[in-house]
Amino acid sequence: MSNLTSREIHLVARPDGLPAAADFKLVEQQLAPAKDDIVVRNLYMSVDPAMRPALSNGQMKLDAVMTGGAVGVVTQSANTDYAEGSYVIHRSGFREYHISDGSDLRLIEPRGEPLTTHLHVLGGTGLTAYGGLLVTGALQEGENLFVSAAAGAVGSVVCQIGKIKNCRVAGSCGSQEKVDHLLNDLGIDYAFNYKTQSIAKELHIGLPDGIDVYFENVGGAHLDAACGQMRPLGRIPVCGMISAYNNKGARSEGVTTLSNMIYNRVTMRGFVVYEFENIREQFLYDMRTWMAEGRMKYSETIKSGIEAAPEALIGLLQGENTGKMLVQLADA
Numbered sequence: 001m002s003n004l005t006s007r008e009i010h011l012v013a014r015p016d017g018l019p020a021a022a023d024f025k026l027v028e029q030q031l032a033p034a035k036d037d038i039v040v041r042n043l044y045m046s047v048d049p050a051m052r053p054a055l056s057n058g059q060m061k062l063d064a065v066m067t068g069g070a071v072g073v074v075t076q077s078a079n080t081d082y083a084e085g086s087y088v089i090h091r092s093g094f095r096e097y098h099i100s101d102g103s104d105l106r107l108i109e110p111r112g113e114p115l116t117t118h119l120h121v122l123g124g125t126g127l128t129a130y131g132g133l134l135v136t137g138a139l140q141e142g143e144n145l146f147v148s149a150a151a152g153a154v155g156s157v158v159c160q161i162g163k164i165k166n167c168r169v170a171g172s173c174g175s176q177e178k179v180d181h182l183l184n185d186l187g188i189d190y191a192f193n194y195k196t197q198s199i200a201k202e203l204h205i206g207l208p209d210g211i212d213v214y215f216e217n218v219g220g221a222h223l224d225a226a227c228g229q230m231r232p233l234g235r236i237p238v239c240g241m242i243s244a245y246n247n248k249g250a251r252s253e254g255v256t257t258l259s260n261m262i263y264n265r266v267t268m269r270g271f272v273v274y275e276f277e278n279i280r281e282q283f284l285y286d287m288r289t290w291m292a293e294g295r296m297k298y299s300e301t302i303k304s305g306i307e308a309a310p311e312a313l314i315g316l317l318q319g320e321n322t323g324k325m326l327v328q329l330a331d332a
């Protein structure tokens with residue numbers, strides 16, 4: 001294959017607080033793939049909160065291309081496992097083309113669903129929600145579930161699984177539009193805007209008998225309020241703490257209600273999505289079934305072009321997205 005021009009996003013300064021556009025640079029690279037290289041044209045890339053701590057803690061290197069999930073189409077290949085025209089998922093987003101030997105690719109075989117769903121409901125986001133809620137959180141039928149960042153990618157899947165399991169579900173989010181979306185589109189029982197309401201008061205109204213499972217996406221004031229209202233033998237699966245990610249060392253605000261864990265014998269446990277690889281097949285089966293039944297909906301917020309990747313990440317950290325934040329890099 002002839003030489004390729006690929007544009008990519010480099011981190012050029014470590015942000016202090018909310019990242020700024022000047023922390024990133026769009027760089028043009030000339031690629032010269034060898035005959036036995038697999039060339040992937042990236043179509044969509046995933047934008048994730050965990051990228052923010054990675055900008056500060058050294059995981060993302062300075063003056064080097066950033067990394068992140070992406071789906072793409074194979075445009076050159078001599079490898080029969082990844083034939084030209086097949087779709088793949090990998091971790092080399094933030095660039096228009098990815099050159100691979102195949103070891104970092106996973107094949108996607110869409111069954112009529114949009115490709116983008118493999119970056120959220122049918123991908124890592126969905127598996128995070130499914131495993132975190134049902135395995136780590138051990139949610140039981142009919143329990144009381146509270147979800148923070150409820151209108152986001154993970155949160156909206158958690159809310160809907162909660163309803164599928166006949167739970168009473170309350171969710172918090174950062175705008176009235178998101179409150180309306182949670183109540184009217186996703187059908188949860190109670191939703192509130194944490195920016196304008198007291199979290200503790202809203203939880204007393206939305207879940208008056210207390211919380212069996214708090215699916216923690218946010219930390220800080222959310223954890224403080226929820227922990228104080230946990231029921232006996234309640235569980236707090238700790239998925240993320242986005243309220244802390246712009247802080248130095250991703251340090252979260254203090255929590256004053258932890259003594260409630262003692263008397264009510266509450267379990268708090270962190271998890272990472274990689275733990276759930278062993279249930280991926282069951283997860284895909286359940287999600288596809290629920291999607292076909294109209295019980296699992298999703299939203300996407302899509303920015304266009306590689307140059308929009310920094311603003312997509314900055315926007316995600318400010319709550320611009322409903323559902324999954326994505327960047328489209330090329331037409332599918």
Ligand SMILES: NC(=O)c1ccc[n+]([C@@H]2O[C@H](COP(=O)([O-])OP(=O)(O)OC[C@H]3O[C@@H](n4cnc5c(N)ncnc54)[C@H](OP(=O)(O)O)[C@@H]3O)[C@@H](O)[C@H]2O)c1
Pocket residue numbers: 047048049050124125128149150151152153154155172173174175178217218238239240241242243244271272273274316317318319320321322323324325
């Ligand atoms: N453990 C794992 O393996 C794993 C895997 C994936 C994701 N996660 C975690 O799951 C959480 C959700 O991730 P996601 O990909 O689904 O992102 P997301 O919820 O789609 O997007 C992030 C949302 O967080 C909310 N937010 C931002 N700053 C906030 C603050 N200071 N306080 C409260 N809410 C704030 C915003 O919504 P509002 O408008 O509602 O503020 C924003 O839309 C994150 O904490 C992430 O780190 C963990």
